[in-house]
Amino acid sequence: MINRIETTADDEIKACLANHQNFALIAGAxxxxxxxxxxxxxxIRENEGKNLRQNGQSIACITYTKRAVEVIKSRLGFDxxxxxxTLHSFLWNLIKTFQSDIRKVLKEAYLPILxxxxxxxDNGGNSQIAIKARKKTHQLELELSKIDTVNTFNYxxxxxxxxxKGQLSHDDIIEISIILLQQNQTFRxxxxxxxxxxxxxxxxxTYLGIIEGINxxxxxDGVPVVGYFGDPWxxxxxxxxxxxLPPANGKIIKKTENFRxxxxxxxxxxxxxxxxxxxxxxxxxxxxxxxxxxLIQTETPEMPRKKYSEDQVTxxxxxxxTALEExxxxxxxxxxxxxxxxxxxxxRMGFSELNKLFNGPFSSSRSEDAFESxxxxxxxxxxxxxxxxxxxxxxxxxxxxxxxxxxxxxxxxIDGLNASKSLKxxxxxxxxxISELENYWNSSxxxxxxxxxxxxxxxxxxxxxxxxxxxxxRTEVYDEEIHEQExxxxxxxQLFQMNTSEIDAYATFIAKNSSYSTQHGVKGEEYPxxxxxxxxxxxxxxxxxxxxxxxPNISGSPTSGQKSRGEKLAYVAxxxxxxxxxxxxxxxxxxxxxxELISSGLLLPEQIEIS
Numbered sequence: 005m006i007n008r009i010e011t012t013a014d015d016e017i018k019a020c021l022a023n024h025q026n027f028a029l030i031a032g033a034x035x036x037x038x039x040x041x042x043x044x045x046x047x048i049r050e051n052e053g054k055n056l057r058q059n060g061q062s063i064a065c066i067t068y069t070k071r072a073v074e075v076i077k078s079r080l081g082f083d084x085x086x087x088x089x090t091l092h093s094f095l096w097n098l099i100k101t102f103q104s105d106i107r108k109v110l111k112e113a114y115l116p117i118l119x120x121x122x123x124x125x126d127n128g129g130n131s132q133i134a135i136k137a138r139k140k141t142h143q144l145e146l147e148l149s150k151i152d153t154v155n156t157f158n159y160x161x162x163x164x165x166x167x168x169k170g171q172l173s174h175d176d177i178i179e180i181s182i183i184l185l186q187q188n189q190t191f192r193x194x195x196x197x198x199x200x201x202x203x204x205x206x207x208x209x210t211y212l213g214i215i216e217g218i219n220x221x222x223x224x225d226g227v228p229v230v231g232y233f234g235d236p237w238x239x240x241x242x243x244x245x246x247x248x249l250p251p252a253n254g255k256i257i258k259k260t261e262n263f264r265x266x267x268x269x270x271x272x273x274x275x276x277x278x279x280x281x282x283x284x285x286x287x288x289x290x291x292x293x294x295x296x297x298x299l300i301q302t303e304t305p306e307m308p309r310k311k312y313s314e315d316q317v318t319x320x321x322x323x324x325x326t327a328l329e330e331x332x333x334x335x336x337x338x339x340x341x342x343x344x345x346x347x348x349x350x351x352r353m354g355f356s357e358l359n360k361l362f363n364g365p366f367s368s369s370r371s372e373d374a375f376e377s378x379x380x381x382x383x384x385x386x387x388x389x390x391x392x393x394x395x396x397x398x399x400x401x402x403x404x405x406x407x408x409x410x411x412x413x414x415x416x417x418i419d420g421l422n423a424s425k426s427l428k429x430x431x432x433x434x435x436x437x438i439s440e441l442e443n444y445w446n447s448s449x450x451x452x453x454x455x456x457x458x459x460x461x462x463x464x465x466x467x468x469x470x471x472x473x474x475x476x477x478r479t480e481v482y483d484e485e486i487h488e489q490e491x492x493x494x495x496x497x498q499l500f501q502m503n504t505s506e507i508d509a510y511a512t513f514i515a516k517n518s519s520y521s522t523q524h525g526v527k528g529e530e531y532p533x534x535x536x537x538x539x540x541x542x543x544x545x546x547x548x549x550x551x552x553x554x555x556p557n558i559s560g561s562p563t564s565g566q567k568s569r570g571e572k573l574a575y576v577a578x579x580x581x582x583x584x585x586x587x588x589x590x591x592x593x594x595x596x597x598x599x600e601l602i603s604s605g606l607l608l609p610e611q612i613e614i615s
Contacts, residue, residue: 011036011285013259017044021051021229026222026254028207028232032280033273033579034264034530038072041065041205041233042079045086048201053085061198062087064228066094067205072528076205087199091210092174095181096159098198102184102191106157109183110167114176115148125489133489164466178211185217192220196227207234207248215245222251230254237277237575240524261285264530266293266583273579275606276571293583297607298327299594300615305541312347312541321348323615324537324588331586333533340531342523342577344538344548346376346513349520354509357502365484366495369547376522378514382472382496385463388412390453391511393462394445397438402431409434415461437462451500472496523577534581536574539590548573551591555600558593 013029017040020027031037048056048063056063065088067073077088087094099106119141126137150168157170165173172180184191202218204210215232222230236247250256262270263286270288272295274281284291300323306313312320328334343349350359361367362375374380378387389412396404409416416430437460444453454473457463465473477497480487487494512518523536538550540559546566551559553570562570578585591597594614601607 011040011259011261013257013261014040014043016255016257017231018047020231020255020257021047024226024229026230026251027257028248028250028254029234029257029259030280031233031235031259032262032277032282033235033238033575034262035259035282036261036263037233037235037259038075038079038205040259041203042076044231045076045080045203049080049083049085056200057085061200064094064199064202065089065205066091066203066210068209072205091214092159092177095177095214098195099177099181099184099191100157100159102188103157105184105188105191106172106180107151107154109180110157111148111151113183114179115144115151115167119144119148131486131490132493178214182211182213182217185214185220189224192224196221196225200228201231202228203231203233205233207232208236208239208246209234209241209244210248211243212245215248219249219251237279237572238527239572240527240576263288264582265579266291266581268293268295269578269581269583269585271295272585272606273575276578277575288582291583293581293585295585295587295607295611296331296613297587297589297601297611298613298615299597300588300590301594302539302541302590302592310541317347317351320539320590321351324348324535327586327588327615328535333535333586336533337519338531339519339533339535340529340580341520341535342537342580343520344523344550344573346522348537349513349522350509353513353518353520355506355513358506358510361495361498361502364495366482366491366498368491371492371495376514376524378511381466381469382499385454385457385465385469386450386507387511387514389463390441390445390457391507393438394442397442402435405434405438406431409462412464413462414464445504449501449503453504454500472500523573527576530580530582532582533584534577534586536577536585536587538587541590550574550589554589554606555591555597557600558591558596 013031013035017027017029019025021044029037029040031040045063045065063086065076065086067076067088067090070090073088073090077086080086080088087097089097122137122141122144124137126134126141128134144167147167154168154170157172159172159177165171165176185195204215204218207215218230222228230251232248232250234248239246258280260280260282262273262282262284265273265284266288267284270282270284300320303312303316303319305311306316325334328339333339341349346359347356347363350356359375362372362380367375371380375383378384389408392408393405396402396408406416416434441453441456441460441462444456448456451473454463454465454469458465458470458473472493475493477500478490478493482491482494484491513520538554540549540551548570549559549562549566550570552562553567553574556562578587589597598609598612598614601612602609
């Protein structure tokens, strides 16, 4: 455990709080951002906690994940002076008392915009997309007409809306809050009075409209005092704030220590990033560590759309295995392997067919992202409920079976259809049901499993997935020019015909119970040894091109988007390494790439190997 070292940046934060000045802390990787955040929260408690309690006020801290919420709460002793929550939870607790304002926003602004956007997809023809757009437009118009009849608007942690029933989703909470922050002075004033201090963690990944709205709150009465904590170079979501700024006259503070990485890794980070130059500040001052790039000749893709064949993927994996063996990293538990996309991971872990489907011609970038995070609407009931039930049954853990059913299955809700039945009857029913489910799992395709679970009310199912289950399969040959907007039908048809043989491996991957991860998936993590693999052919992703970022003289200049996204992602991946970093870089010309990496100042000659 690294001892806490107070830094110049912490002193600047203290001064800002003493002077009631807003600030934004730019904290590079491994700089102890969370410690600075917690220390600042403690300082407010020490200096003003008594008055805040007497006034019934609270100190707000908004962070990105539920896990981070629990970490910060624990470090503050679970003191109820603080309101520590995720963004959606914080915003809902604010706006839920503004029921008439929610209704007004939905009626006059938000729903009309949704209707216009949906109607724009209807070209008047008889294509599936036009028919769906007309149906959705009609549905939204009907819900809009019933808004005045809704008694109470509610929010539960889900992605689905039903406005006529008062049910709001994730996206609704954000958009309604942004509109209220922009247009409702009373809302802004109450926010400032209730929370005289508002800190936002991971500000770079917070919605830009929320950052702008909070800044607007400060512009009126000088309250609340706002502190943003984050790092623009660790932004991984395009629709977030990125280069966040404090409210007007706020101070930008840079934290340049690095308590995490070895000296070799820090030197690489500094040569890669120019706005903040870090130095080792903890026990890592005594750790030199190492950075090695291995350059491997890229093969010319053999498949259409410039993709590798199965044999080429196999050869690339063998070259990776050879490198790991020569570095002495084979079969070591403390090595994490980071890929840009999942193709090689899927091959290794055993969900390659599932992965190919969600990276194939019927998948969109949004469905790819949802697949990677385990949140795709068609897979969600399987991963969240069905697979855990099967796993618990196989482990003879019947208590878990009951808990999963109670939490996730409408038929077993406390206030559900079977609520009046005795516990003994429900246990017998659950045993019979899970045995039948297990038979389906082992012998049927995914569609039949989902249909069984819908019929028996084992799962909650979205309207979107239900529509796919009820419609007939598409029989016509997919034509990209004709069916581009409807390709989800073909995606789901193929998924429905698959069996469950790859679900276990896929669930293990998204639960982070393996040594493999995508580079997007390790933000906030740290590991003694990190392997990063860059292969632009294997990635086949226009958003990124690491050849153009690392060796532009060979590969050509990246677009501004590729440069920004790629540099940030590389920075996040490199900075996960506590001690040793290895990078496998597939390039069309290893010798030229070596010279360019050296001449650019990124690496020293002894840090580069050529396969």
